[in-house]
Amino acid sequence: xxxxxxxxxxxxxxxxxxxxxxxxxxxxxxxxxxxxxxxxxxxxxxxxxxxxxxxxxxxxxxxxxxxxxxxxxxxxxxxxxxxxxxxxxxxxxxxxxxxxxxxxxxxxxxxxxxxxxxxxxxxxxxxxxxxxxxxxxxxxxxxxxxxxxxxxxxxxxxxxxxxxxxxxxxxxxxxxxxxxxxxxxxxxxxxxxxxxxxxxxxxxxxxxxxxxxxxxxxxxxxxxxxxxxxxxxxxxxxxxxxxxxxxxxxxxx
Amino acid sequence: xxxxxxxxxxxxxxxxxxxxxxxxxxxxxxxxxxxxxxxxxxxxxxxxxxxxxxxxxxxxxxxxxxxxxxxxxxxxxxxxxxxxxxxxxxxxxxxxxxxxxxxxxxxxxxxxxxxxxxxxxxxxxxxxxxxxxxxxxxxxxxxxxxxxxxxxxxxxxxxxxxxxxxxxxxxxxxxxxxxxxxxxxxxxxxxxxxxxx
Numbered sequence: 384x385x386x387x388x389x390x391x392x393x394x395x396x397x398x399x400x401x402x403x404x405x406x407x408x409x410x411x412x413x414x415x416x417x418x419x420x421x422x423x424x425x426x427x428x429x430x431x432x433x434x435x436x437x438x439x440x441x442x443x444x445x446x447x448x449x450x451x452x453x454x455x456x457x458x459x460x461x462x463x464x465x466x467x468x469x470x471x472x473x474x475x476x477x478x479x480x481x482x483x484x485x486x487x488x489x490x491x492x493x494x495x496x497x498x499x500x501x502x503x504x505x506x507x508x509x510x511x512x513x514x515x516x517x518x519x520x521x522x523x524x525x526x527x528x529x530x531x532x533x534x535x536x537x538x539x540x541x542x543x544x545x546x547x548x549x550x551x552x553x554x555x556x557x558x559x560x561x562x563x564x565x566x567x568x569x570x571x572x573x574x575x576x577x578x579x580x581x582x583x584x585x586x587x588x589x590x591x592x593x594x595x596x597x598x599x600x601x602x603x604x605x606x607x608x609x610x611x612x613x614x615x616x617x618x619x620x621x622x623x624x625x626x627x628x629x630x631x632x633x634x635x636x
Numbered sequence: 637x638x639x640x641x642x643x644x645x646x647x648x649x650x651x652x653x654x655x656x657x658x659x660x661x662x663x664x665x666x667x668x669x670x671x672x673x674x675x676x677x678x679x680x681x682x683x684x685x686x687x688x689x690x691x692x693x694x695x696x697x698x699x700x701x702x703x704x705x706x707x708x709x710x711x712x713x714x715x716x717x718x719x720x721x722x723x724x725x726x727x728x729x730x731x732x733x734x735x736x737x738x739x740x741x742x743x744x745x746x747x748x749x750x751x752x753x754x755x756x757x758x759x760x761x762x763x764x765x766x767x768x769x770x771x772x773x774x775x776x777x778x779x780x781x782x783x784x785x786x787x788x789x790x791x792x793x794x795x796x797x798x799x800x801x802x803x804x805x806x807x808x809x810x811x812x813x814x815x816x817x818x819x820x821x822x823x824x825x826x827x828x829x830x831x832x833x
Contacts, residue, residue: 398819400832405639441641449646450658452716475647475660483643490641496832498818499670608667612780615672625672625750632667 398498403440403491404428406464410486414551418517419481420456420467423492430460431495433502433528434521434603437464440491441476451476454520454605454631455495456552458528464492467551469517500603500631504532508601511594512540513614515584515606519551521631522605530560539564539600541592543584543610546572566592584610586617596622605631654711655719656826662718665781670814673779674750674800681784683768684803687739695733697784700768703728708767710790712797713826725788727769730761741806745813746787749800754813755822756789756796758806765791768801793824793831 406425413419431437440450457465470481484490502510502525510529512522519542529538544550546569556565568588569581579588594600602623604614611632618628655661684694695703708725744761746754760766769788770777777783782799789796795815816822821830 398833400819441644441646442639443644443646444640446638447646447649449644449660450717479641479644484641488642489639491639496819499815608780612667612673619672619675625674628672630669630671632669 398435398496399429399494400496401493402427403493406490406492408484408486408488408490409463411484414467414553415469415549417481417549418467418469418551420465420551421480421484422457423464423466423490425462425464425492428462428464428492430462431455431458431464433458433524434500435495435497435524436521437466437492437494437496439466439476439480440493441479442491449476452496454524456520456523456527458524458531467517467520467523500605500629502528502601502603504528504534504536506601507536509537509594509598510539511600511602512538513543513584513589513593513602513604513606514540515543515610515614516545516549517551518604518606518610518631518633520605522603523552523555525603526556526560526563529562535562537564537594538562539566539592539594541566541568541584541588543568543570543606545570547574584614584617586620589614589617589621593618596624599624599627602628603631604628606633608632654721656713657829658831659713659717659719659826662720664718665720665723666714666716666718667780668714668716668795669780669799670752671750674748675779676749676784676800678784683785683801685733685737686803686805687737688741688806688808693733693737700728700770700785703732706767708769708788708790710788712790712794715793715795715820715824715831719826724773725767725769726771727767727785727788729764730766730768731764733768734762739806741808743807743810745805745807745811746796746798746801747803747805748798749802752798752800752814754796754798755807755811755816756792757810757823760789760792761804765789791825793821793826795820796824 406423409422436454453466468480471477514522573581678697711721713719766789770785787798787801
């Protein structure tokens with residue numbers, strides 16, 4: 384009996400749970416008022432493909448530990464890993480990563496994890512990425528993988544953010560990239576003179592800016608639960624095959 | 637050599653004996669699913685158990701509601717590390733549904749509307765440990781949380797509690813379901829932290 388997609392399962396990424404690897408912070412960059420990206424050097428990591436995540440472990444001086452999973456923004460065959468994290472006000476780990484962590488600090492990583500919400504350059508289909516807020520992170524890895532590999536699969540990104548200041552990876556996404564088309568959506572505050580009034584993503588946005596269902600694109604949707612739920616439902620209403628719509632949601636602390 | 641993260645103090649050192657290792661408590665009810673939420677009309681809904689001799693035992697929405705309905709109060713634990721204490725559900729015990737079923741197979745593949753699958757040993761579905769649940773907190777189960785009905789196997793990580801449940805298929809040997817093919821553990825005991833391969 385076939386499940387969601389046997390082909391993608393066979394192409395699954397090298398998901399490796401393995402051991403905890405000690406990593407050191409190489410650099411951090413403020414991405415938004417609440418988020419930052421963090422580049423780590425993790426000897427023994429061994430690379431990851433686009434869309435995978437990692438378990439990150441912090442250990443306090445008294446031995447107390449906390450573990451959370453984060454999507455990876457980078458793609459490599461080596462030991463560099465870039466994460467991007469949004470601060471959850473009531474969180475235990477994200478405020479530390481966003482406000483406290485600095486170059487030279489140590490933490491541990493395990494993975495890469497996940498073989499479903501992934502993209503590799505061997506996939507020929509057109510790709511529609513739809514991100515809300517920090518849901519851009521695994522999609523950014525797919526964009527970087529697409530660019531680095533020279534894949535000729537057409538890529539489109541719809542990126543919904545509260546305001547221009549809230550966009551992660553702004554300058555990289557504003558740099559024209561062959562084969563990538565980026566559409567910005569603003570939910571609260573749009574730039575001066577922006578044609579579309581601020582508001583949540585609608586069926587019309589998807590009908591106007593996303594690849595049509597008739598092209599049978601592979602669709603990746605990532606963001607808060609409400610965003611993902613409404614986008615995925617709208618995509619199915621527009622005729623997209625539910626089996627070609629992969630979702631990843633985040634919540635919790 | 638211990639890796640200490642400078643400046644990290646953390647919280648939550650309170651001893652919480654009901655919290656499995658590596659989990660944190662949440663008051664929310666986060667969602668984990670791999671694709672769009674299917675739209676299922678209870679008029680069309682049915683649930684079946686398929687045994688090794690290909691016999692189908694099927695219940696429609698009215699038939700399953702005519703069976704004894706139990707109140708279930710339980711903690712739930714998601715592999716993405718949140719746990720939620722004291723959730724309340726209503727549904728039909730799998731002991732009731734399996735009462736007239738004979739099988740020599742020891743494993744079950746749960747199939748959902750939308751194509752999701754997950755594998756569970758039969759022993760983990762019997763003995764008051766699993767239900768077909770259709771109410772949460774006194775209300776019909778939301779589609780995004782698996783409505784109209786989901787499998788509820790709360791002693792395992794919650795991905796085993798298949799949303800939008802459609803059928804259980806008996807299997808002579810354990811086979812991986814959807815997340816189990818994509819990196820998650822075959823069994824998924826939260827107390828042993830069986831998260832991944």
